[in-house]
Amino acid sequence: MAGIASYGAYIPLYRLNRAEINSAWGGMFPVPGEKAVASYDEDSITMAVAAARDCLKGIDRNKVDRLYFASTTSPYKEKLAASIIAGALGLRRDIYAMDFAGSLRAGTNALRAAIDAVDAKAAKYVLVTCAETRLGAPKGDKEITFGDGAAAFLVSSTGVATSIEGSYAIFQEFHENWRSDKDTFVRSWEERFIREAGYTKLVPEAVNAALKQCKITVADISKAAIFAADPRLLGNVAGKIGFDAFAQLQDPMFMTVGNTGAALPLMMLVAAMEDAGPEQRLMCVGYGDGCDVLIMKTTEAIEKIKDRRGIKRHLEAKKMIPNYLKYVLWRGLMETEPPPRPPINHISVPALWRDREWGLSLTGQRCKKCKTPQYPPQRVCVICQSEDNFEPYHFTDVKATLNTFSHDNLAASIDPPTTIAAVDFAEGGRIIFNMTDRDPEEVKTGMPLEMVFRQVHYWEGIHNYWWKCAPIRC
Amino acid sequence: MGSIKGIRDKVAIIGMGCTKFGEHWDKSKNDLIYEATRDALADAKMEPKDIEAAWGGTWVSGFDGRCLADPLKLQYIPVTRVENACASGSDAFRNACYAVAAGAYDICLAVGFEKLKDSGWSGLPDQQSLPNNRYPDRTAPGMFALMATTYFSKYKLSPEEGKRMIGLVSVKSHHNGTLNPRAHLRREVTIEQVMNAPIVAWPLGLFDCCGVSDGAAAAIVCRADVAKKYRTDPVYVKALQISVCPSEGELRADYDFTTVKATVRAGEAAYAEAGIKNPREEISMAELHDCFSITEAVTCEDLKFSPKGKVKQDIESGFFNLDGGLPVQPDGGLKSFGHPIGASGVRMLFEMYLQLQGKADKRQIKNPKFGLTHNLGGIPVSNTVSVLIIGL
Numbered sequence: 001m002a003g004i005a006s007y008g009a010y011i012p013l014y015r016l017n018r019a020e021i022n023s024a025w026g027g028m029f030p031v032p033g034e035k036a037v038a039s040y041d042e043d044s045i046t047m048a049v050a051a052a053r054d055c056l057k058g059i060d061r062n063k064v065d066r067l068y069f070a071s072t073t074s075p076y077k078e079k080l081a082a083s084i085i086a087g088a089l090g091l092r093r094d095i096y097a098m099d100f101a102g103s104l105r106a107g108t109n110a111l112r113a114a115i116d117a118v119d120a121k122a123a124k125y126v127l128v129t130c131a132e133t134r135l136g137a138p139k140g141d142k143e144i145t146f147g148d149g150a151a152a153f154l155v156s157s158t159g160v161a162t163s164i165e166g167s168y169a170i171f172q173e174f175h176e177n178w179r180s181d182k183d184t185f186v187r188s189w190e191e192r193f194i195r196e197a198g199y200t201k202l203v204p205e206a207v208n209a210a211l212k213q214c215k216i217t218v219a220d221i222s223k224a225a226i227f228a229a230d231p232r233l234l235g236n237v238a239g240k241i242g243f244d245a246f247a248q249l250q251d252p253m254f255m256t257v258g259n260t261g262a263a264l265p266l267m268m269l270v271a272a273m274e275d276a277g278p279e280q281r282l283m284c285v286g287y288g289d290g291c292d293v294l295i296m297k298t299t300e301a302i303e304k305i306k307d308r309r310g311i312k313r314h315l316e317a318k319k320m321i322p323n324y325l326k327y328v329l330w331r332g333l334m335e336t337e338p339p340p341r342p343p344i345n346h347i348s349v350p351a352l353w354r355d356r357e358w359g360l361s362l363t364g365q366r367c368k369k370c371k372t373p374q375y376p377p378q379r380v381c382v383i384c385q386s387e388d389n390f391e392p393y394h395f396t397d398v399k400a401t402l403n404t405f406s407h408d409n410l411a412a413s414i415d416p417p418t419t420i421a422a423v424d425f426a427e428g429g430r431i432i433f434n435m436t437d438r439d440p441e442e443v444k445t446g447m448p449l450e451m452v453f454r455q456v457h458y459w460e461g462i463h464n465y466w467w468k469c470a471p472i473r474c
Numbered sequence: 475m476g477s478i479k480g481i482r483d484k485v486a487i488i489g490m491g492c493t494k495f496g497e498h499w500d501k502s503k504n505d506l507i508y509e510a511t512r513d514a515l516a517d518a519k520m521e522p523k524d525i526e527a528a529w530g531g532t533w534v535s536g537f538d539g540r541c542l543a544d545p546l547k548l549q550y551i552p553v554t555r556v557e558n559a560c561a562s563g564s565d566a567f568r569n570a571c572y573a574v575a576a577g578a579y580d581i582c583l584a585v586g587f588e589k590l591k592d593s594g595w596s597g598l599p600d601q602q603s604l605p606n607n608r609y610p611d612r613t614a615p616g617m618f619a620l621m622a623t624t625y626f627s628k629y630k631l632s633p634e635e636g637k638r639m640i641g642l643v644s645v646k647s648h649h650n651g652t653l654n655p656r657a658h659l660r661r662e663v664t665i666e667q668v669m670n671a672p673i674v675a676w677p678l679g680l681f682d683c684c685g686v687s688d689g690a691a692a693a694i695v696c697r698a699d700v701a702k703k704y705r706t707d708p709v710y711v712k713a714l715q716i717s718v719c720p721s722e723g724e725l726r727a728d729y730d731f732t733t734v735k736a737t738v739r740a741g742e743a744a745y746a747e748a749g750i751k752n753p754r755e756e757i758s759m760a761e762l763h764d765c766f767s768i769t770e771a772v773t774c775e776d777l778k779f780s781p782k783g784k785v786k787q788d789i790e791s792g793f794f795n796l797d798g799g800l801p802v803q804p805d806g807g808l809k810s811f812g813h814p815i816g817a818s819g820v821r822m823l824f825e826m827y828l829q830l831q832g833k834a835d836k837r838q839i840k841n842p843k844f845g846l847t848h849n850l851g852g853i854p855v856s857n858t859v860s861v862l863i864i865g866l
Contacts, residue, residue, distance in 0.1 A: 340596040347607050359608040374725045382725045404624040404731050407676035408616030410597050417676065420616045422855075424727040432724060432855065434610040440676070445627050456608065466608035 002118035003160025003296065006305050008055025009270045010047050010131070010150040011257055011314035012038045013437045013473065016321045018144055024324040025139050033255035035147040037321055038133045040330040040414040041436055041454040042148075044071040045081050046465065047131035049088045049453040051150035053396075054309050055127070056089065059154065064091050066123045070100040070110035070130035072262055075455075075463045077181070084465060085129060087360030088453045090394065096123070104177065104227070104288025106130065107151070107262040111284070112292060114155035115164050126155045132261040137185035138333060145229065146186075147258020151266035161305055162273065162282060162296040168210035171290035172202060199233055199287060204240040206291035207283070214295050218242045221295075222280040225268030227287040228252040229259050256315055262288070271311040276302055309474060317474035319439070329414055339412035347459045358392075362451060362467045364429065365390035373398075373429035399426035400449045400469065407440050423449055423469050437470040448472050480715075480747035481575040486701035486708040487693055487864065489518025492824040495689035495812035496658040503535045503589035504545035506690035506817075511546055511585055514692035518704055522546055525694070526579040528553045531566030531586040532816035534599060542585055557816075559851025560763065561716065562586060563691065564819030564860035568714045570695050580697055586821070587690035588814035597686065598815070615675035615683055615766060617853035622677045622768040624731035629783050633677055634669075639786045640767035641668035644681045646795055647764060647803045651810025653796075653836040658685045658812030682767040687812025691820035693827075709830045712844065713747035713863040715740045723855025732783075734850065736859035737776040741848075744861040745778075748844065753778045757800060757863075758842035759829060761822035763850035764807045773848055774802065777861070796837060804829060804837045819860060822847035826864055 015034040022029045038047060048069055056064075067089075069082040082097035091097075100110040107130035114126035131150035136142025176194045179186050188194065203226065211217060218241060228234035231254045238245045250268045253260075260267060269284040276282060278300045286292035321327055328334050355376070357363060364375030370384040373393045380387050403424045407417035419435035421443075435443065436454055449469040457464040491513025493506050501509075507530075515521060528551065530542040539553030558565040563586025570582035593599035597613055626636035645665055651657040663681055671679035701708035717740035723729035741753070750756045757779070764770035771789065774780045779800055780788045788794060794802040805811050805825035808818060826845030828834045844865040851858040 340594070342593070342595050342599055351607055355608060372726075378725075382720065382722055403727065404620045404627075406616050406619030406623055406678075407673070408611075408613055408619065409672075409676075410613040410615055410674055411611045413611065417673075418611050418613075418616060420610060420612050420620060420675075422620060422731070428727055430723075430725055430727040430729070432610055432612070434612075445623065456611070464607055468610070 001163055002115040002155055002157050003163040004153045005156040005159050005161060006055050006059060006154040007270045007273050007310065008051045008053070008057070008152040008308050009267055009310045009314060010050035010054060011036050011311070012042055012047065012148050013317065013319050014039055014321050015318050016324070016327050020324045021144050029141060029144045031144045035258035036149055037327055037330065038148040039437060041456070041468070042133070043075050043455055043463070044073045044131040044133050045075055045084055045463070046453050046455060047133070047148065047150040048085050048129040048152070051131060051152035052085065052089055052127060052129040055129070055152035055154055057308060061090055062092055063125045064127045065095050066114070066117060066126040067091060067095055067097040068100055068110040068114055068126060068128045070106040070128065070262055071132055072101060072104060072106060072179070073133045074099060074101060084360065087356055088465065090361035090363060104262050105286040105290060105292050107266045108284060108286025108292035108294065111153060111155070111266065112167055112169070112294065115167065118155055118157050124156060128153045128155060130263045130266050132263040134261045135185050135331060138328070142186055142188070145259050147260050149257050149260035149263050149267050151263055151270050153266070159301055160299060161302040162298050164294060164296045166210060166214040166295045168206055168213055168293045169290065170202065170206050172198070174198060174289060177288065195233060200236050200240065202291045203237045203285060203287060206293050207241050207285060210293035210295055216281070220281050221248055221283050223250050223272040223276065224248055224283040224285065225250040225265055225272050226285040227265040228254070230254070267311060273298070273302060274306065274310050274312055278302055313474045341410070341412040344457050344459055347457065347462050347464055352464070359466065362395045364393050364395055366393040371428070373425060373427055375429060375431050395425060395429070395431065396451045396467070400424065400451065402443070402445055402447045402449055403430065404445060405435065405443050419443060421449070421469050433467065433469040435470060436468040442471065480713060481571060482712050482747055482749070483710050484575045484698050485571045485695050485711040486698045487711070487823070487827055488696050488701055488704040488708050489514045489520065489694035490692065490824050490827050491517060492656060492691040492821055493689050494656045495687040495814060495817070495821070497591045498688040499591070501688070503587055506589065506688060507542060507545045507585055507587050510587070510690035510692040511583065514694050518694045520694065522548060524581055525551060525583045526581050527551055527570070527573055528583040528585070529556050529566040529569040531556045531562035531564070531584065531819065532588055533557060533559060533562055535587060535589045535816065558716070558858050560765065560815050561819055561849040561851040561858050561860045562816040563821070564847065564849040564862055565716060567693055567820055567823060567862070568716065568860065570693070571711050571714055574695050574697055580700070582695050583692065584695070584820060585690060585692040586817040586819055588816040589688050590686050590814055591688050613675065614853065615678050617855070618766040618769055619675040619678045621731045621772055621854050625768060625772065626677070628730065628732055637669050637677055638665065639789055640682055640771055641665050642789050643764065643767040643770050644668050644809055647807040647809035650796060650804055650837060651806025654806050654811065657806040657810050658687045659810050678766055678768065684765050684808035685810070685812035687814045689812060689814040689817045689821065691817050691824050693820055693823060707831050709827050709864050709866065712865050713744035713861070715743040715747060716858065716860045717743065718858045719856055721856035729855065731854055732772060733776055734772065734854060734857060734859065736857050737773055737848065737850065737861070740859045740861040741777045744863050748863045750844065750863070754800060757844050757846050759801045759804055759826065759839050760846040760848065761805065761807065761825055762802055762848045764803060764809050765813065765850065767809070769850065770802065770807070773850070777846070777848065796839065801839050804834065804839060819847065819849040822849065823862065823864065830864065830866055
């Protein structure tokens with residue numbers, strides 16, 4: 001039977017206090033709490049990579065034979081995003097990489113599809129990674145409630161930490177939330193109608209059907225990770241189903257992260273798995289144009305994967321965005337004076353294609369003679385001048401320290417200054433990066449650093465990704 | 475490195491010209507090239523038809539030999555455009571000298587020029603355009619600021635102490651620039667102004683950065699044995715060395731940003747070619763590539779003007795001032811004279827040439843014998859450096 005062999009999650013470092021939004025709009029939305037906000041150089045692809053790296057900690061990546069990326073906010077309407085993620089993770093080339101999109105159930109859809117693929121023996125290890133960076137229009141309730149985040153699971157039939165016991169799905173043709181090909185912001189119908197005709201009706205229907213199918217009762221569920229755009233509505237459906245809201249419901253993180261769309265039920269499931277011991281029954285419920293229910297039981301193996309950053313550690317390690325305007329600039333919601341600098345160089349697609357392997361995954365090489373790691377790959381060794389005598393070397397997870405740095409105000413950036421960092425790696429080798437997710441004041445020579453996958457340029461519809469360094473998050 | 479043969483005393487400079495550097499809104503690059511060359515020819519008492527071959531050094535303001543042939547209407551002689559980043563002008567001069575030393579020509583022209591202020595950008599018009607597209611954002615001040623960060627921490631200077639040290643470099647250059655009618659930025663600055671200036675790339679502030687300018691400079695060279703035929707006071711080429719770094723600092727963790735190896739190598743080679751044993755004592759004066767104040771400080775150590783880690787003492791004691799033991803940037807340097815990339819190498823030679831002939835007016839240094847120019851193209855981790863020495 002298929003199950004979840006590993007989990008991972010990602011919450012961006014930055015949070016915006018909802019009071020900042022409320023105050024920018026004259027007190028129209030006195031909503032408590034804060035929302036997680038992707039940094040200016042993050043999007044659903046980079047966050048999906050971050051969650052997947054957390055999930056794959058200590059796992060041989062060559063095992064992965066499928067990659068499912070789920071999001072309603074892929075940076076591309078037409079172009080595979082999973083291939084970029086697979087490249088960044090350094091997965092095998094002969095894997096089945098695909099995108100799940102469209103619905104807020106994309107996350108649970110992908111997880112269910114992964115389970116089905118493993119059960120059908122079509123795949124042995126399916127990596128599911130789901131990230132969301134949904135935009136609510138400025139001065140609207142969705143801007144206040146939406147948050148950014150990601151979760152990832154490795155689905156397999158061996159070494160599982162939770163074993164899937166049952167799944168159930170219904171669809172409903174229904175305009176609750178939608179965003180057409182002409183829209184930037186998510187739209188929705190009037191709240192009372194969608195509550196009555198949608199969430200509070202569909203969720204109890206699907207959950208009860210799933211319980212019945214598994215021949216269990218509500219009382220058998222230890223923790224239910226149920227999508228909830230609004231915690232009050234979750235209380236409503238919990239009452240209808242018969243859940244003890246305090247004991248059995250997983251916190252939907254409304255106060256700390258916000259509604260992360262398709263990623264929310266998966267992030268909640270990660271949080272439930274973090275707290276769970278063996279032999280506990282968990283439920284995951286995705287909602288959007290219908291309802292997905294998954295029921296699973298934890299095993300002894302759950303104790304072996306508690307070293308993930310997951311939800312808890314990502315929640316704790318945070319920095320506040322000082323004001324609403326910074327959020328507006330990061331999301332590109334306001335046209336500003338262009339910098340007095342040359343526009344970025346055009347992106348060459350053949351050049352991107354040439355370095356699809358080493359560039360995306362930060363794979364350099366090590367000289368077989370003098371053993372010095374170097375990036376980017378060379379034909380002649382920078383130390384001993386040996387020619388074409390190298391083996392591949394992965395830099396992403398090697399211990400790294402800051403040799404020297406500067407804070408460049410001349411370089412054009414949405415988040416100035418541009419911190420330039422000469423980064424030295426434990427086994428040798430140096431790469432010059434930009435540093436992100438840093439407070440300029442905290443940058444010190446010799447500080448330990450980690451590598452993060454980020455968007456570095458955008459040109460003519462091409463999102464260009466590479467790596468940056470960052471202070472060690474947690 | 476093989477033994478240095480070189481061309482010491484085989485080539486002489488017999489004419490030079492240099493435009494004022496600055497924001498020449500009213501002049502094209504062709505105007506600047508024409509004016510610098512016209513003045514060099516007048517200085518040599520020559521006409522364009524006397525030129526047998528020419529080299530034009532520019533970073534982004536020209537593409538090929540036509541960059542000189544067109545504005546000067548040179549008549550079907552060989553002309554080549556040379557590009558070697560900020561060392562383009564020095565390399566154009568080197569090519570002209572080698573052609574003469576090889577016996578291929580008797581009289582050659584080298585012109586360095588750049589027209590930066592048509593771009594409309596702050597800083598330099600174009601940064602790296604590496605074809606793999608996966609590269610950190612960075613600018614020249616951002617990359618040279620890395621040197622300052624490391625220098626300060628390696629030699630235990632607080633940011634305040636470090637900024638004061640490099641600030642004095644700029645104070646000195648600005649002072650020299652006030653004495654030079656051709657300089658772009660002609661005003662005195664105080665150490666307080668320098669230290670409190672807006673940050674361009676921390677820890678470098680506005681006055682730690684050189685001017686971005688338009689300008690051109692030209693030199694006419696001939697065989698040393700016939701130089702006296704043209705003028706009584708020719709200046710002789712003692713050393714022409716270039717060293718190019720294989721971008722090691724980008725990849726090697728043992729590069730520590732407080733030195734530029736290509737400067738060390740080009741300097742050692744130039745001293746060998748010119749027969750100089752103790753540069754601190756024997757070099758009379760120098761124009762160094764002070765694109766940023768920290769670059770000048772580090773270069774003084776790399777060229778052995780100051781012991782390693784000790785340049786602060788020499789800066790503070792005024793050793794590099796006009797009246798000091800080894801005046802550096804007597805014309806104001808890139809800091810004050812301005813930095814039209816391709817022109818700067820030849821501009822540096824122009825000041826050394828004037829000084830050696832005793833024509834430097836209020837900036838005149840007493841009885842100079844050897845003048846050194848240092849031209850650094852690129853960034854600390856990847857660069858191309860020329861060190862040239864001329865003398866009597």
